[in-house]
Amino acid sequence: MSERIKDIGEFPLIERIHDLLNREGLRSERVTMGIGDDTASFLPRPGYELLVTCDSLVEGRHYLPGQISPLDLGRRAMTVNISDIGAMGGHPLYALISLGLNPDRLIREVLEIYRGFLLELNPFGASIIGGNLTHSGNGIFIDITLIGEVEQGKSIRRSGARTGDVILVTGFPGQAAAGLQLLLRSPPAPDLLKHPLVRIYNTPSHRAQLGAAIARAGLASAMIDTSDGFLGDLGHICVESNVGALLVKEKLPISDPLRQAALSLARDPYDLFLGDSDDYELVVTCRLEDVAPLRALADRCGLPVPLTEVGRITSEARGISMIHPDGSRHPVPSSGWDHFRLG
Amino acid sequence: MSERIKDIGEFPLIERIHDLLNREGLRSERVTMGIGDDTASFLPRPGYELLVTCDSLVEGRHYLPGQISPLDLGRRAMTVNISDIGAMGGHPLYALISLGLNPDRLIREVLEIYRGFLLELNPFGASIIGGNLTHSGNGIFIDITLIGEVEQGKSIRRSGARTGDVILVTGFPGQAAAGLQLLLRSPPAPDLLKHPLVRIYNTPSHRAQLGAAIARAGLASAMIDTSDGFLGDLGHICVESNVGALLVKEKLPISDPLRQAALSLARDPYDLFLGDSDDYELVVTCRLEDVAPLRALADRCGLPVPLTEVGRITSEARGISMIHPDGSRHPVPSSGWDHFRLG
Numbered sequence: 001m002s003e004r005i006k007d008i009g010e011f012p013l014i015e016r017i018h019d020l021l022n023r024e025g026l027r028s029e030r031v032t033m034g035i036g037d038d039t040a041s042f043l044p045r046p047g048y049e050l051l052v053t054c055d056s057l058v059e060g061r062h063y064l065p066g067q068i069s070p071l072d073l074g075r076r077a078m079t080v081n082i083s084d085i086g087a088m089g090g091h092p093l094y095a096l097i098s099l100g101l102n103p104d105r106l107i108r109e110v111l112e113i114y115r116g117f118l119l120e121l122n123p124f125g126a127s128i129i130g131g132n133l134t135h136s137g138n139g140i141f142i143d144i145t146l147i148g149e150v151e152q153g154k155s156i157r158r159s160g161a162r163t164g165d166v167i168l169v170t171g172f173p174g175q176a177a178a179g180l181q182l183l184l185r186s187p188p189a190p191d192l193l194k195h196p197l198v199r200i201y202n203t204p205s206h207r208a209q210l211g212a213a214i215a216r217a218g219l220a221s222a223m224i225d226t227s228d229g230f231l232g233d234l235g236h237i238c239v240e241s242n243v244g245a246l247l248v249k250e251k252l253p254i255s256d257p258l259r260q261a262a263l264s265l266a267r268d269p270y271d272l273f274l275g276d277s278d279d280y281e282l283v284v285t286c287r288l289e290d291v292a293p294l295r296a297l298a299d300r301c302g303l304p305v306p307l308t309e310v311g312r313i314t315s316e317a318r319g320i321s322m323i324h325p326d327g328s329r330h331p332v333p334s335s336g337w338d339h340f341r342l343g
Numbered sequence: 344m345s346e347r348i349k350d351i352g353e354f355p356l357i358e359r360i361h362d363l364l365n366r367e368g369l370r371s372e373r374v375t376m377g378i379g380d381d382t383a384s385f386l387p388r389p390g391y392e393l394l395v396t397c398d399s400l401v402e403g404r405h406y407l408p409g410q411i412s413p414l415d416l417g418r419r420a421m422t423v424n425i426s427d428i429g430a431m432g433g434h435p436l437y438a439l440i441s442l443g444l445n446p447d448r449l450i451r452e453v454l455e456i457y458r459g460f461l462l463e464l465n466p467f468g469a470s471i472i473g474g475n476l477t478h479s480g481n482g483i484f485i486d487i488t489l490i491g492e493v494e495q496g497k498s499i500r501r502s503g504a505r506t507g508d509v510i511l512v513t514g515f516p517g518q519a520a521a522g523l524q525l526l527l528r529s530p531p532a533p534d535l536l537k538h539p540l541v542r543i544y545n546t547p548s549h550r551a552q553l554g555a556a557i558a559r560a561g562l563a564s565a566m567i568d569t570s571d572g573f574l575g576d577l578g579h580i581c582v583e584s585n586v587g588a589l590l591v592k593e594k595l596p597i598s599d600p601l602r603q604a605a606l607s608l609a610r611d612p613y614d615l616f617l618g619d620s621d622d623y624e625l626v627v628t629c630r631l632e633d634v635a636p637l638r639a640l641a642d643r644c645g646l647p648v649p650l651t652e653v654g655r656i657t658s659e660a661r662g663i664s665m666i667h668p669d670g671s672r673h674p675v676p677s678s679g680w681d682h683f684r685l686g
Contacts, residue, residue: 032498036501036583038428038568039396040396051383053381053473054473054474055441056475058443061478088376090382098486129395132398132486134404134405135404138480141443147395158381240380
């Protein structure tokens with residue numbers, strides 16, 4: 001149980017991963033070559049566009065060693081990528097995993113990370129078809145490329161928002177960000193990992209099923225996930241669509257757990273909602289008449305969180321403003337997560 | 344000219360990379376969304392299978408900082424991936440780049456790495472359609488996912504070698520490996536980077552044009568690149584095809600520069616040829632009657648190195664043997680590069 005990579009070497013480790021994928025992963029008929037040759041190969045489905053995204057998690061930068069289990073780490077790394085496919089309205093199909101490891105790493109931990117990937121992929125019938133193990137020098141890095149598909153012409157871009165469109169958001173952005181702050185500020189206690197917001201930080205939800213359903217129904221004008229923070233990503237929509245946004249502060253969905261955590265962190269809960277990343281919710285814009293069908297669709301998809309109307313798209317190019325409870329209106333600087341400055 | 348990432352931040356750096364790609368990179372009509380949304384998207388070509396591979400280079404593990412220019416680093420990282428697509432008989436189409444960087448890195452260096460990617464992609468009309476920048480903590484890591492295509496049913500696997508097939512190899516495996524040994528053993532001198540074998544290590548060649556031509560012509564029974572070392576990769580063919588191989592030592596293409604370098608390194612040139620990785624040549628097996636057409640094809644492709652017949656596939660399952668100049672025959676242990684043991 002305490003076997004390490006250096007005890008068995010690269011090729012036997014690859015075999016064990018392969019065995020795990022065969023036992024616990026799914027296969028697709030369209031995959032003509034999985035792991036085991038120079039490249040993987042598959043037959044694309046006629047009438048569909050392919051979507052491709054990649055995202056990395058680096059130990060010590062995107063997660064804290066010892067503060068997340070290997071299983072949750074795998075889930076989180078895959079969720080981040082699934083969220084991107086979902087935000088285009090797509091369905092995840094195939095993943096390639098590039099893993100940077102050091103020889104002291106436990107075999108068991110590596111297999112648990114893969115189990116985490118499968119936990120997130122299996123509900124979509126998606127599979128791991130390739131990858132690469134490499135010596136990272138120090139901590140782990142996980143780089144995932146995820147390929148998805150969407151019916152031709154149905155993908156939802158950042159660039160389609162129009163003046164008058166309603167802005168909606170799923171769930172409670174800021175909760176995962178507060179979870180991270182709790183992890184960073186508290187002395188490490190075993191109970192902290194069970195804190196609901198820390199759980200949300202470690203294994204955030206994606207809304208890819210809803211995203212795909214919205215695309216099929218053609219109900220959104222623009223869509224994005226909140227991976228750069230709510231404001232940063234709404235800002236991306238404004239820039240790409242050449243529009244502005246007017247938010248209503250009272251409507252922003254700030255959850256009770258977020259309010260409580262913000263209090264103990266001496267942070268403004270609205271700052272956590274607006275500015276911080278780490279939640280993978282959807283920001284959706286749609287025409288006024290599509291709000292009711294969108295809500296009905298979210299119900300049919302069993303969306304486990306609210307879908308909240310938070311404002312409107314305006315013609316004020318690229319400007320985001322907020323109406324405060326006293327009726328005053330102030331511009332909000334659009335800012336997103338910058339790995340190299342804030343990090 | 345000495346601007347660093349921390350001076351400008353992530354999003355302006357992404358913009359500069361984007362500008363560079365627009366100026367110096369190519370576009371494909373089939374790409375429906377490039378960089379600039381949650382995912383990239385493209386329309387696959389009917390009648391073609393898609394090939395996907397990923398490979399990483401980690402500073403200090405796969406290359407030595409200060410001993411390779413950023414341009415060559417980009418070229419090398421892309422070549423490794425192009426070689427895999429070529430070894431399946433495919434044509435490279437789209438790359439996604441995941442780059443781990445630290446804030447002290449020079450902007451100029453990052454752009455040069457991208458220029459290196461384009462130098463290798465442009466001859467194929469291939470383009471960079473997505474990626475991800477992340478804070479690596481320490482050194483650079485470059486993880487590339489490369490997507491290619493091959494006419495349906497034409498890809499060349501490791502599993503098709505049959506008893507009696509001829510084994511051929513392109514170029515001079517071992518040369519890049521010797522270049523690395525020169526880098527590792529010498530005190531760093533500026534002239535060393537100009538040594539022909541160090542140049543070959545820093546910017547190895549791929550044989551992807553030849554690989555794709557062989558697949559189109561249907562002339563090979565199995566094909567692989569030598570990324571795990573000649574013996575390791577011939578071993579992969581033997582395992583996947585359930586065959587053996589008989590090599591003729593005198594026929595192995597050991598170049599004069601390799602012999603000289605081996606002498607100064609006190610290494611057996613055959614060990615460098617057989618065991619070490621770092622060269623990206625092709626090992627091809629084919630029926631006896633296809634050798635002449637294969638040679639003619641290599642000429643038409645302008646293959647700048649010899650295509651050498653080095654042995655035959657045998658029925659001796661998974662065993663590799665060698666005939667020595669005195670006529671004796673000895674088994675050769677099949678071994679490949681193991682990042683976690685030898686590394």
